Amino acid sequence: MPATPPNGSNGPNGPDAADELDWRALPGPVGQRLAALAAAALPGLTGADLPPSVRPVVRFTPSKRARLGAAALIGALQDSRPFRAAVVSWLREHRSDDLDAARLDGTDPVGAASAAVLLGEPDAAQRVAVLSRQVDDDRLRIERDAALARVDRLAVEVGRLQRKLAAAHEAGRNSGATRDAELERLRGRLREQGARLRAALDGAAGAAEDRNVDTAELRRALAATEVERDRERERADAARRQAARAAADAETARHAAREARQADEVRLTLLVETLAGAVTGLRRELALGEVTSTGSRPADLVAGAAPSQAVASRVEDPAALDRLLALSAAHLVVDGYNVTKTGYPDLTLSAQRDRLAAALAALAARTGVEVTVVFDGAAVVGVPVAAPRGVRVLFSDPGVLADDVIRAIAAAEPQGRPVVVVTSDRAVADAVRRCGAHPVPAAVLLARLSRI
Numbered sequence: 001m002p003a004t005p006p007n008g009s010n011g012p013n014g015p016d017a018a019d020e021l022d023w024r025a026l027p028g029p030v031g032q033r034l035a036a037l038a039a040a041a042l043p044g045l046t047g048a049d050l051p052p053s054v055r056p057v058v059r060f061t062p063s064k065r066a067r068l069g070a071a072a073l074i075g076a077l078q079d080s081r082p083f084r085a086a087v088v089s090w091l092r093e094h095r096s097d098d099l100d101a102a103r104l105d106g107t108d109p110v111g112a113a114s115a116a117v118l119l120g121e122p123d124a125a126q127r128v129a130v131l132s133r134q135v136d137d138d139r140l141r142i143e144r145d146a147a148l149a150r151v152d153r154l155a156v157e158v159g160r161l162q163r164k165l166a167a168a169h170e171a172g173r174n175s176g177a178t179r180d181a182e183l184e185r186l187r188g189r190l191r192e193q194g195a196r197l198r199a200a201l202d203g204a205a206g207a208a209e210d211r212n213v214d215t216a217e218l219r220r221a222l223a224a225t226e227v228e229r230d231r232e233r234e235r236a237d238a239a240r241r242q243a244a245r246a247a248a249d250a251e252t253a254r255h256a257a258r259e260a261r262q263a264d265e266v267r268l269t270l271l272v273e274t275l276a277g278a279v280t281g282l283r284r285e286l287a288l289g290e291v292t293s294t295g296s297r298p299a300d301l302v303a304g305a306a307p308s309q310a311v312a313s314r315v316e317d318p319a320a321l322d323r324l325l326a327l328s329a330a331h332l333v334v335d336g337y338n339v340t341k342t343g344y345p346d347l348t349l350s351a352q353r354d355r356l357a358a359a360l361a362a363l364a365a366r367t368g369v370e371v372t373v374v375f376d377g378a379a380v381v382g383v384p385v386a387a388p389r390g391v392r393v394l395f396s397d398p399g400v401l402a403d404d405v406i407r408a409i410a411a412a413e414p415q416g417r418p419v420v421v422v423t424s425d426r427a428v429a430d431a432v433r434r435c436g437a438h439p440v441p442a443a444v445l446l447a448r449l450s451r452i
Helices: 028-044 062-068 070-079 081-094 101-107 109-119 124-174 176-286 318-325 336-343 349-367 402-412 426-434 442-449
Strands: 331-335 370-375 391-395 419-422 438-440
Touching: 028 062, 028 070, 028 081, 028 109, 028 124, 062 070, 070 081, 081 109, 109 124, 124 176, 318 349, 318 419, 318 438, 318 442, 331 336, 331 349, 331 402, 336 349, 336 370, 336 442, 349 370, 349 391, 349 442, 370 402, 402 419, 402 426, 419 426, 419 442, 426 438, 438 442
Parallel strands: 331 370, 331 419, 370 391, 419 438
Antiparallel strands: none
């Protein structure tokens, strides 16, 4: 909505009679009316017309804007001419009667003064001053009436108290003789009770002395008992701590031995399966016969030469990747974010993870290869409840990089098992190659997944 300067002003850049007023010192009714008018206009204004101090008020419910946001609205009307002009423009369009100060002057002086202040009319200060005097007069009149009412109530109360006091004086004179007789009787009883009290105090002093002696004996015995009890407790605590340490050491040893045995069994099983599959595949492809019992060949006995060390190759095309995945017991390890940020970086991290995991699940279903995808755990906001079937989804622990987890997986695999690591990180590729794994660029895997 365009903000037009109010009538009687010289525009947003010229002097304005409204600028000379202290809006925060306006009479209460005028301030409330201005806050109500500004609150009514807020939904119809654009963000450019709203000062920062007023934007939180827009989120209030309509019934609370004028009441809770009055200070912010009045301050914005005084400090921001564009905001004031936008409010006036909205009121002219939707509630023009609220701006007719001449019409409202006789029937609604508060509305007339509010309109004059909002429009910046020259007589705004005079209208506010007159209204302030009227408000003060009304307040003083109300206070005077309340004071007179309080005086009347106090006069009635004074009369009642005076009558009550006279009655009390009369009753006091009548009861004087009775009070003197009762006082003498009480003094006699007090003397009698004083004699009994002195006798009781003498007996209590003797009993207290005997009790003090017995208490000292009991305290010495209790102190000795507590010392012995503390010693026994310390010995028992030491024994329990020693037993707990022994049990913890034993449990740690058993756990370590069990983990080592399980790891060795897994590695041995995978190695045997990998070797068996590789040997069977080579015999089937090369149509070889049985190896001789010695396992030696004439060329193995030639001096001056040594067999070359197998070095994992770098795969550069999807066909080579398919050949690796076709090997028996192959294990595909994927650097998750390295692949997703190469293939679809515009998606959110959660969407990247879901899309890659779904594509890898389809690849695992077609090839039967073991698939592990590793993501950095530090960037995870919501971890999936369950990984897709056939895909192992891992997240690195806090403070641990996914690259380190991938290196650990490659190093944990037995020698001879085909391990394919998909990453474009040169350092990770070099590290897994030294472990015997086959590094594959992220682009090659993305090209292979696009064919599924």
